[in-house]
Amino acid sequence: MDLHELPLTPTASPDAPPVTFKLIGIGGGGANALARLPLPALDGLATAIIDTDRKAIAQHTSPAEKHLIAPDLRGGLSTGGDPELGRETAEASREQLVPLATGADIIFLSVALGGGTGGGVAPLVAELATENNALVIAFATLPFSFEGSRRMRQAEESLVELRRACDAVITLPNDLLLQQTTDTESVTDALRRADEWMLRGVHSIYSILRRPSLINLDLASLRRAFVSRGGKTLYALGHGSGENIITQTLESLKMCPLLHIAETARKVDHLIVNIIAGSAITLPQINDLMSVISAQYGRDAHVLMGTSISDDQPDAIQVCVIGTTDVGTRNRPVRAAPPPADNANAETNIQHPAPKGKKPVVKTKGAANQDQEEFTFAGADQQRGTFENSDLNLFEDQDLDRPTYLRKGIKIQL
Numbered sequence: 001m002d003l004h005e006l007p008l009t010p011t012a013s014p015d016a017p018p019v020t021f022k023l024i025g026i027g028g029g030g031a032n033a034l035a036r037l038p039l040p041a042l043d044g045l046a047t048a049i050i051d052t053d054r055k056a057i058a059q060h061t062s063p064a065e066k067h068l069i070a071p072d073l074r075g076g077l078s079t080g081g082d083p084e085l086g087r088e089t090a091e092a093s094r095e096q097l098v099p100l101a102t103g104a105d106i107i108f109l110s111v112a113l114g115g116g117t118g119g120g121v122a123p124l125v126a127e128l129a130t131e132n133n134a135l136v137i138a139f140a141t142l143p144f145s146f147e148g149s150r151r152m153r154q155a156e157e158s159l160v161e162l163r164r165a166c167d168a169v170i171t172l173p174n175d176l177l178l179q180q181t182t183d184t185e186s187v188t189d190a191l192r193r194a195d196e197w198m199l200r201g202v203h204s205i206y207s208i209l210r211r212p213s214l215i216n217l218d219l220a221s222l223r224r225a226f227v228s229r230g231g232k233t234l235y236a237l238g239h240g241s242g243e244n245i246i247t248q249t250l251e252s253l254k255m256c257p258l259l260h261i262a263e264t265a266r267k268v269d270h271l272i273v274n275i276i277a278g279s280a281i282t283l284p285q286i287n288d289l290m291s292v293i294s295a296q297y298g299r300d301a302h303v304l305m306g307t308s309i310s311d312d313q314p315d316a317i318q319v320c321v322i323g324t325t326d327v328g329t330r331n332r333p334v335r336a337a338p339p340p341a342d343n344a345n346a347e348t349n350i351q352h353p354a355p356k357g358k359k360p361v362v363k364t365k366g367a368a369n370q371d372q373e374e375f376t377f378a379g380a381d382q383q384r385g386t387f388e389n390s391d392l393n394l395f396e397d398q399d400l401d402r403p404t405y406l407r408k409g410i411k412i413q414l
């Protein structure tokens, strides 16, 4: 089953806390992704598109609110790929952006970095949103390598600014789409894959907070895991169904291409695991899933689990894993932490045994900073993804746990 075949259900629990969401697509690529999403009308989720390009905005048939910014300054034209112009445009549009960036507890941003509008405007929208106490999670694509090093450099610079302004930034390198596509798949279908990655993340967080849950993950717990964390984010999706549902889900999670990129954090101190499953899911199945997931991705981490039931596909499970680390990179005032939730029962601090032949890792805040700084855009070929903490699995001098495309030197130019 493909990820996009999994259904989205718009039912919200009448007792659910009224957590409100906004999904904002910024710039050409960010707006395209939002406009392409097969988003049902979800209660409490508003959508908006922000762009400088009048023609591009006009062509979207999406029901999202559309906002052309700085028409006087830009004359309804894009910045032509100039991030400096993007920043100027953002500043000139500050008043217009304030109401767009407010009015929701959680704001998701969809932005394609590398050009001027998305990279220039998204950080300011994030800043305004966080000033209004929203939790801001951005999904940011990075340019294809074939677009040249200048675009990539611009994207990296914008990414730094975005990370400073957001609570979490989940990067989706367009080069991954090249690896996943086939000779016969259309460009639109290939681009949809990145849209789906974003959609699953949005839907997963929405479901956990708005739909009836077996195990509650509330807004306060989520805030604690995300707030003021500007570092790299671990983000992986998995799904399974049928007889070997748990093995299949774990296998799919392990193979998630997003785990094997340099922008994905390998070490996190908070791990959020959202499980959406049919009502037939059993406690031993949840235990099997969680044991493996927390051992692989959240060694020494606070693990927050939310489980919501969806009987649209009673024999299917969807899992979304998001990990964050406090790296202290945010340069704006840190909001006051909200009071602890009454219902924080899903939060545990799981201590895991060290893998065979390795010393247990004792993490301090400072240590987390160092870990985080180890990862740069370069060096993807040295990374082992989900196997980072396990022993080498060597065969003829090759580490079989590294993705094939990395072992064979088919590198994503990051």
Ligand SMILES: Nc1nc2c(ncn2[C@@H]2O[C@H](COP(=O)(O)OP(=O)(O)OP(=O)(O)O)[C@@H](O)[C@H]2O)c(=O)[nH]1
Residues within 6 Å of the ligand: 026, 027, 028, 029, 030, 032, 033, 052, 078, 079, 080, 081, 082, 112, 113, 114, 115, 116, 117, 118, 119, 141, 142, 143, 144, 147, 151, 174, 191, 194
């Ligand atoms: N995945 C994906 N990436 C896109 C899409 N459209 C554009 N991009 C990427 O986004 C980068 C930035 O392009 P745009 O989003 O059009 O630029 P912008 O932010 O609107 O900025 P300007 O047009 O320069 O003012 C490009 O270099 C592409 O890598 C899309 O539909 N999907």
